[in-house]
Amino acid sequence: MADLDKKTWTQKGLNGLKQLGIMLLLFLVVSTAVDLWRGKDIPTEVLPPISALDLDGNLVDVMGMSQEDPVLVYFWGTWCPVCNFVTPAVDIMSEHYPVVSVAMSSGSDDRLNHFLADKGYTLSTINDQQSFLAREWSVQVTPTVMVFKGGELKHYTTGFTSLPGMWWRMVFA
Structure with missing residues (x-):
């Protein structure tokens, strides 16, 4: 039995x-x-530049930065509920890899700086107040994570993304 x-x-x-x-x-x-x-509308052949001043006044040129090392680009918004779960992981990634965040329609520089400081984020952040960069890249869903290497878009994903998922995309870019 x-x-x-x-x-x-x-x-x-x-x-x-x-x-x-x-x-x-x-x-x-x-x-x-x-x-x-x-992500069907995200350009993969002829890539528009992601070049702008970040909140610290530094010129950020993703294509130039990605020539030697992979660069993670993170489109997000302070108003995005899913971003509340993804942004801490992106911030951790920024301690180990080049990361550029693009805050879409998230208010003035002062408001965005206050938000980042309040959360303890140290991300290099471009304030895309009018979502010009997002529209140029056809980003319609937040968050959107892209990985560039050698000036080419290697990976992208939309919606929730885990820390291991980002790490995997960076390692295999």
């Missing part, structure tokens, strides 16, 4: 793992499809 119970539990465990694997695969397929659809 104990042998039968053990086999039953083993079989149930294997079935549960199989179902979990199927659900994970389905999640990956659906999230990849959604990501591709959301």
